[in-house]
Amino acid sequence: xxxxxxxxxAADISRLEEQLLIVKKEKIEWLHVDVMDGHFVPNLTFxxxxxxxxxxxxxxxxxxxxxxxxxxxxxxxxxxxxxxMITVHVEAIKHLHRxxxxxxxxxxxxxxxxxxxTPAHLLDSILTEIDLVLVMSVNPGYGGQKFIPxxxxxxxxxxxxxxxxxxNVYLEVDGGITADTAPQVVKAGANVLVxxxxxxxxxxxxRAISLIKESYAGLSK
Ligand code: DX5
Ligand code: ZN
Numbered sequence: 001x002x003x004x005x006x007x008x009x010a011a012d013i014s015r016l017e018e019q020l021l022i023v024k025k026e027k028i029e030w031l032h033v034d035v036m037d038g039h040f041v042p043n044l045t046f047x048x049x050x051x052x053x054x055x056x057x058x059x060x061x062x063x064x065x066x067x068x069x070x071x072x073x074x075x076x077x078x079x080x081x082x083x084x085m086i087t088v089h090v091e092a093i094k095h096l097h098r099x100x101x102x103x104x105x106x107x108x109x110x111x112x113x114x115x116x117x118t119p120a121h122l123l124d125s126i127l128t129e130i131d132l133v134l135v136m137s138v139n140p141g142y143g144g145q146k147f148i149p150x151x152x153x154x155x156x157x158x159x160x161x162x163x164x165x166x167x168n169v170y171l172e173v174d175g176g177i178t179a180d181t182a183p184q185v186v187k188a189g190a191n192v193l194v195x196x197x198x199x200x201x202x203x204x205x206x207r208a209i210s211l212i213k214e215s216y217a218g219l220s221k
Pocket of ligand 2: 007032033
């Protein structure tokens, strides 16, 4: 079953509750929260209080994407705020297993994220320890960027690794996901699609969600 995880980065914060309730009504289960620190990426966004507020407003699964250098200092705060999944970037961490263990010890699920230029083999020593792989299909930092097609091969490669090891690991893709790119990544094996601009950036949010769902309908398992 493919999931769409709308990214609140593209939401109208002045109408956040209204927009969140619209996506909830469309049977969306996950919400993606982009946390940017101004160091790992050149932008600043949300902290734990946003996760707490969105969780309170919706009760939905909180998928928290940390674009933060050495994030161990803030992981406990996000867990206490209600994060259900926390993903960290391999490029931002010296001791990856320690961060994954910290997330799990706080009761959340743990994911690892790869930038578009980072090879899939960096997952080899951690794949059996995690709940999700997040493949970036844009360079992190901003919404509304163009999908990088070369990541499709990497998604296929990671999907094969997950299948070969018979693991129960989500394969999520983030950046430039639209009704055009969604079927391409689903065909390659992705099962969680982050969508910012193509959901919250649209006038008619229910229709935008339907268009994405229809785009991969014949392909979903
Ligand atoms: C980019 C973020 C994405 C972003 C996606 O750094 O990680 O989650 O919100 O936005 P769109 O869907 O507009 O590319
Ligand atoms: Zn993200």
